[in-house]
Every structure is written in structure tokens, then in C-alpha cells.
Amino acid sequence: MDLEREGGRGANQLRPIDCSRNVLSRAHGSASCSHGETRVLAAVYGPKAGTKKNENPEKACIEVIWKPKSGQIGKPEKEFQMILKRTLQNICLLNVHPNTTTSIIVQVVHDDGSLLPCAIHAACAALIDAGIPLKYLAVSISCCLTESGKILLDPNKLEEQKMKAFVCLAFPSSVHSVLTEGSINGIITSLTHGVMAGYTFLTLILDEYFQCVEQGRAAITPLSNILKKKLQSQSAE
Amino acid sequence: MEPKPSTTPSSFTDQQVFPGDVVLDLSKMANQTIKLGGGLRQDGDVISVMKAGKLRFSKPNKYWVESSNKRYVPSAGDNVLGIVVDAKADNFLVDIKGPTLAFLPVLAFEGGTRRNIPKFEMGTLLYVRVVKANTGMNPELSCMDASGKAAEYGPLKEGFMFESSTGLSRTLLSSPTCPVLETLGKKLAFEIAVGLNGRVWVNAASPSIVVLVANTIMKTESLSPVQQKIKVESLMQRMR
Numbered sequence: 001m002d003l004e005r006e007g008g009r010g011a012n013q014l015r016p017i018d019c020s021r022n023v024l025s026r027a028h029g030s031a032s033c034s035h036g037e038t039r040v041l042a043a044v045y046g047p048k049a050g051t052k053k054n055e056n057p058e059k060a061c062i063e064v065i066w067k068p069k070s071g072q073i074g075k076p077e078k079e080f081q082m083i084l085k086r087t088l089q090n091i092c093l094l095n096v097h098p099n100t101t102t103s104i105i106v107q108v109v110h111d112d113g114s115l116l117p118c119a120i121h122a123a124c125a126a127l128i129d130a131g132i133p134l135k136y137l138a139v140s141i142s143c144c145l146t147e148s149g150k151i152l153l154d155p156n157k158l159e160e161q162k163m164k165a166f167v168c169l170a171f172p173s174s175v176h177s178v179l180t181e182g183s184i185n186g187i188i189t190s191l192t193h194g195v196m197a198g199y200t201f202l203t204l205i206l207d208e209y210f211q212c213v214e215q216g217r218a219a220i221t222p223l224s225n226i227l228k229k230k231l232q233s234q235s236a237e
Numbered sequence: 238m239e240p241k242p243s244t245t246p247s248s249f250t251d252q253q254v255f256p257g258d259v260v261l262d263l264s265k266m267a268n269q270t271i272k273l274g275g276g277l278r279q280d281g282d283v284i285s286v287m288k289a290g291k292l293r294f295s296k297p298n299k300y301w302v303e304s305s306n307k308r309y310v311p312s313a314g315d316n317v318l319g320i321v322v323d324a325k326a327d328n329f330l331v332d333i334k335g336p337t338l339a340f341l342p343v344l345a346f347e348g349g350t351r352r353n354i355p356k357f358e359m360g361t362l363l364y365v366r367v368v369k370a371n372t373g374m375n376p377e378l379s380c381m382d383a384s385g386k387a388a389e390y391g392p393l394k395e396g397f398m399f400e401s402s403t404g405l406s407r408t409l410l411s412s413p414t415c416p417v418l419e420t421l422g423k424k425l426a427f428e429i430a431v432g433l434n435g436r437v438w439v440n441a442a443s444p445s446i447v448v449l450v451a452n453t454i455m456k457t458e459s460l461s462p463v464q465q466k467i468k469v470e471s472l473m474q475r476m477r
Contacts (some may be wrong), residue, residue, distance in 0.1 A: 028307045047308070047336040091256075093278070093287060097336040098373045128256070131306035133278075133287035136257030177259035178249070179283065231289070232253050 006156065012215065014141075014154040014223070015114075019121060019230040021129040029130020033122035036156060037112035042122035044130040046102035059094035060102060064123075067107045080106075080116065087120060087170050087189045093133040102132055113156035114142045116168045116191065125231055137173040138188055139223045141216040142166065145196060145208055151215055165194030167212045173224035187213070250294040254302060258286045261300070274301025275310055305404025309334045309434035311370035318398065318432030319378065321361040329357055331365065334400075334434045337375050341365060345379040347387040355392075362393045362438065364430050393430060396440030397447050403435045405458045416462045420469040421450055449476055 009015070015036030024030035029044035051061040064085045066077045084106065092102075104126065106119050117140035124137050144155040144163035152159060160166060170189040196208040249260045261271070261284035273279065276288040277300055286292070290304030309317070311333065319331035319339060328340040341363070343354050357363070363380070370376040380390040408415050409431045414422075418429070427441035427450050437454065441447045453472050457465045 049337040096287070096372065100336045128289045129306075131288050131304060131308060131310075133276075134256035135287075137255060173255075173257065175257040175259060176249075176254070178262050179259055228255055231255075 005152065005159070011150060011152050012219070014219065015156070017121075017223075017226055017230070019125050019227055021125055021231055027126075027130075029126045029128070029132070031122050031125030031129055032109075033118050033125060035114050035118045035121075035154065037110055038114055038118045038156075039109035040115070040118045040122040041107045041109055042119070042126040043105045043107075044102060044123075044126045044132065045105075046130070047097045047100035047132070048102075049100060051099055051101055057099045060092065060097050060100050062088050062092060062094075063101055063103045064088065065103065065105045066119075067105065069108045069111060080119070083116065083189060083191060084119060084123060087138060088123060088127070090188050091124070091134050091136060091138050091172070092127070093135055096133045102130075111157065113158075113160045114154050116140065117142050117154075117170075120170055120189075121227060125227070128231060135172075136175060137224070137227070138170045139173045139220055139227065140168065140170040140189075141219055141223065142168040143212045143216055145194070145212070149197075149208065151208075151212055153215060153219060163194070165192070165196045165208070167192050167196075167209065167216075169213060169216045171217060171220050173227070174221045249292050250300075252292060253289070254286045254292045255289050256286055259283045260286060260292060270298055272299040274299060275312070276302025276304065305402045305407075307334075307400075307402055307435060308336075309403055311335045311339065311367050311376040311434075313367055313370050315367045315433045317365060317367060317378075317434040318393075318430065318436035318438060319363050319365050319434075321357045321359055321363065323359065324357065331363065331378060333365075333367075333376070333378075333432075334436070335376065339367070339376040339378050341378040341380070345381060346391070347381050347385065357392065362398055364390050364393055364432070364438075366390060393438050393440075396428070396438050397451060398436055398438045399451055399455065400436050401455060401458065403433065405454070406431050406433050406435055406437065408458075409437065409454070416465045417454060417457050417469055420466055421453060421473075424473060425450065445476070449473070 017035055019033045021031050023032045024043050027043035032041045051057055055061040062085055064081045066080045068077055104123055120138055120140040127134060143151050143153050144160060145151060145165040147164055168191040169187055171187055264282045276290055277284055278287050286302060288302050288304050290302040293303050294300050317333050319333045321329050322332050323330040328342055330338045331341050333339050365378040365380055368377045368379045382388040425446050427439055427446055430438040439447050439450045453469055457468050
């Protein structure tokens, strides 16, 4: 049973991504990112002197504030804050400016599925705009699993609600390098929701989660190139 | 990732680089000393990029990433505009738009002794020189140049200060003189102090000249030299 996606998208096809830097005049760094209809705005302030009470003063501290489109800040927002904080702590170089705090404020403008990847891209672009030292950029992708076991990348809100399982992954982005071999491997963040099966069919071991990871990894390079192109065209002076 | 053909570092110079890009392989360059400026770090055997910007190289061996931000990374030898935040027994605490506050020793003035310590109020604008800037420590400032003379450093009275990006400050301080300042200077008389931390101070005889100079500089930040000249001429026409 083949699933027809809205707008005739293929299973591996992503929605159009748009990213712009320096959208807010008062923030030290800001960016706006959109995946199709989903839009997120991120602002970065810092680095500023002083860390919070329980944080290590030998490293920089990252603070994330997540603002939903409407309503008060509740448990889902706190969860997003924690996920984003851990992801960004992985990509930032924390020992360049010890004993400082960098605040990242993420504002959801519209949520049409794939919210966390959009937020990660917006936060990364805002960190680049602010000049915070980073190890590498993060690209993020969300995939969902249909009842029939088919994997769809970059679902929108309707598709997310119909699916039996949902995975959001963040990878280090592809880089330009003078080295001939060696690339950054690994997953920065993985967030799963729902039930995924692992089963053996004849001699093949088909683990749905790992399939999602493979499909997501295949999309890293084109996604990195799109993001870099968008960010580059504005910073050129 | 498919392996790319090995490229020489010269192909990366003057190009836009992003964090994580590897620009130099040290294992291939033995017995060479390389100086790294801002935006680059050593990661084992390779040099990789920390900030997005254009990679620059100056002979014989200095590499750095040039980018324009709203915040400033203190480095020794820079002339910056600072604002006094607090006065302690030994230092003034000065805000220079960096990650931490900077210290200006109370005796770092020409002919400064314990008896004639200057009295700066909170909010005083100072033109100072960065003496030391190490990671993890507060930068140290001075109101004297390297030989101990006052040399234009000190508080800036009257005038108008505005903030912009570090890229604009570098453009204004470039030699030969940047086209905006040259065109403005032909017709108007004004005083200007540019801090490498993105702060600019302008003073002139009448407020309208100050406003004109400040607005012109802010508006022509992202234009090419030819466009800048045209824009400045048109703004000055309006004033006449």
C-alpha cells in the first residue's frame, strides 16, 4: 500500500528549506529557519560574563529558552529546552571563553511538523551569526514510520499524527576538508517516539530504527550544502 | 562521505569557510611555523575553523578567519572604545563588548600617581588600548601607548557614540582611507574615533553635522566603494 504524500513528495524528499541570518537588530546573533510551513526564529545573546550557580566555571555555559507559539511554558517546552541545550553543548567549543554564559532564545512561529530539526538549524545559524566558536555545524532530520514499515523523511503535522513511530536525528554536518579521508561520524542527538520493530526476515536483519538512521545520514550532505549556501549568500559583502 | 581529491590550502584562502572545515594538514608541512589568528584552532594534526567567515592568509605564515560580528573578541594591541561600569580600588571596570569586563588600572595614565587618580563616573566613554587579552582572564587596558605617552587615549567628551559591527570598524580604519570618510571629510569638519570593538564616536561643531556623519556611516555599511560614494553625495545634497 503506497502512501501518497501531500504535494506529491517522495519518501526521501525534503520540504523546501529557507534560512536567513541577522533578522533581529538588537540580538548579538539571530536567524530564522523554515522547513516548508514550519518556521522558527532563534536569537543568541553572548557570551556574557558569569555562569549560573551549578555550572562548571571552567567551561562556557549555554542556556536555552524555548518559547511556544501560544500558551505558557510547560513540560514539553522544558523538554525541548533540555534537548536543544544538550545538542548545542556538543557542537560548541566550551573552553574558548570559560566562565561565560551564552543565551539562546528559540521562538516557534509556526509548527507544521518537524519542529525540532527546524529549531536546531535556526539555533545553529544564529550561533554562526553571533560568532560563537563551534566545532562543527549540526544538521537535523526527522523521519516517521508508517504502519506498513515505510520510512518518510521530513513529515508535516498531519503525517506525524498518523504515524506509528517518529525519530528525530541530529548529525554533524559535512565539511570541506583538505584531508582526503576521515569525516566526522556519529549522531549528536536522537529522539524517538512510538514503537519500532526489529525483526529478522530470512537472513536479513531489518531494524527499523537503524534504517531511519541510514536514510537520515544519506540526506546530510545535500542538507548541509543547502544550509551553507543560504547562510553564505548573506554574509558575502 | 566520498573522498575528495587533496586540495592545497591556497584554494581555501579568500573563500567562505564554515565551522568544522579543515583547512591545513600539519602532517604534510614539517618544520614550518604557522601563526593562527582568530577563528582557527589546532585539532591534533589539522587546523580547523571555529567561526564562519573568509579565510585570509598573509605572508609568510599567518592564517586567520575574517568575520563581522556584533561582539568583540579582545586581542592585545587593539584600540577600543570602552564604557566605565564601576570603579574599584585598583582598577576601573570597563565594558568593551567582549565576553568579560576589562580592567583599566588606576595608574595606567601618563603621569599617573596615587595622588592624581582620575575620577570617571559610570558611563564615561574612554578611548583605550588593550594591553593583555588571554583566555579565561579579564583583559587589561591602558590609557597610554607603548612608550608611556598619553597619545589621544582617555575620556571622550561631548559628541555622539553609536555601535555597529566589528567589520564596519575595520573598514573605517583601513588604509587607504575608506571612501565614506574621504567624501565626508572633503565638505564637512568633524572628529571621529573608531574602536575595533564596533563602537564609533563622532563629534562636530553642530549637531546636524554629527547626525549626518553618523547616519551616513551606518547606512553605507553594506555597499561597495562606488555605491558608497554615490550614497554619500546624495545624503549630503539633502543637507544643503
